[in-house]
Amino acid sequence: xxxxxxxxxxxxxxxxxxAPCCAGRGSAAVLDALRRELAxxxxxxxxxxxxxxxxxxxxxxxxxxxxxxxxxxxxxxxADVPELVREHFQNGRAVERLAERDAAALKKEIAENRAKxxxxxxxxxxxxxx
Amino acid sequence: xxxxxxxxxxxxxxxxxxAPCCAGRGSAAVLDALRRELAxxxxxxxxxxxxxxxxxxxxxxxxxxxxxxxxxxxxxxxADVPELVREHFQNGRAVERLAERDAAALKKEIAENRAKxxxxxxxxxxxxxx
Numbered sequence: 001x002x003x004x005x006x007x008x009x010x011x012x013x014x015x016x017x018x019a020p021c022c023a024g025r026g027s028a029a030v031l032d033a034l035r036r037e038l039a040x041x042x043x044x045x046x047x048x049x050x051x052x053x054x055x056x057x058x059x060x061x062x063x064x065x066x067x068x069x070x071x072x073x074x075x076x077x078x079a080d081v082p083e084l085v086r087e088h089f090q091n092g093r094a095v096e097r098l099a100e101r102d103a104a105a106l107k108k109e110i111a112e113n114r115a116k117x118x119x120x121x122x123x124x125x126x127x128x129x130x
Numbered sequence: 131x132x133x134x135x136x137x138x139x140x141x142x143x144x145x146x147x148x149a150p151c152c153a154g155r156g157s158a159a160v161l162d163a164l165r166r167e168l169a170x171x172x173x174x175x176x177x178x179x180x181x182x183x184x185x186x187x188x189x190x191x192x193x194x195x196x197x198x199x200x201x202x203x204x205x206x207x208x209a210d211v212p213e214l215v216r217e218h219f220q221n222g223r224a225v226e227r228l229a230e231r232d233a234a235a236l237k238k239e240i241a242e243n244r245a246k247x248x249x250x251x252x253x254x255x256x257x258x259x260x
Binding site: 004007009045054065067070072103107110 | 132137139142180181182183184197198200202234240241
């Protein structure tokens with residue numbers, strides 16, 4: 001039961017310091033370009049866009065996931081947005097050069113980035129207790 | 131291609147003033163309870179949890195969407211979390227009393243809330259220009 005034909009979750013995670021994150025890698029500009037392109041193509045009613053927290057591919061953002069297919073896209077640039085909208089949302093074909101197709105490698109990367117984030121948080125909390 | 135068996139997006143949207151939003155309706159406590167319950171049941175590797183911005187059922191939060199099924203849950207309370215984890219993530223059955231099953235009504239509600247948010251933003255911008 002999905003109210004929209006497509007639903008995009010767009011990571012906008014900010015991380016402290018120099019930690020790699022989608023926000024630091026241009027996710028706001030990609031989100032803005034995506035919304036403008038969807039509006040320009042009359043697809044606002046077909047494609048829902050929701051911001052989200054870290055998807056776990058932090059060194060390779062900006063990252064998006066598109067449902068119902070569950071296609072994970074990494075390193076999406078503003079210049080990729082017209083192709084993404086045309087191919088995925090108008091022609092129903094994922095943009096393979098941006099799509100993650102190795103689920104096991106992706107899961108491992110996400111787990112490693114989660115462990116890093118937890119360690120950084122623990123260090124921050126330990127420092128705050130000193 | 132999904133790296134996780136289940137992926138939950140949990141709205142944590144904050145809105146200014148008294149505007150209804152998941153954050154104002156307890157979404158942080160629900161998120162915390164969900165993460166603790168998943169850890170307690172050994173499901174951290176099976177169920178990925180990602181925070182997200184407004185899903186558009188702002189008066190009825192806290193709201194979650196669960197993929198790959200695309201089940202939209204509204205008004206999830208801390209007390210609902212054990213049932214949700216057991217039924218949906220262990221037994222593979224959506225919790226129907228919390229699930230939205232009228233896609234057209236849901237889409238209309240989301241569109242109305244988006245229009246309200248846009249109007250509030252426009253009013254704020256007009257006030258700032260005065």
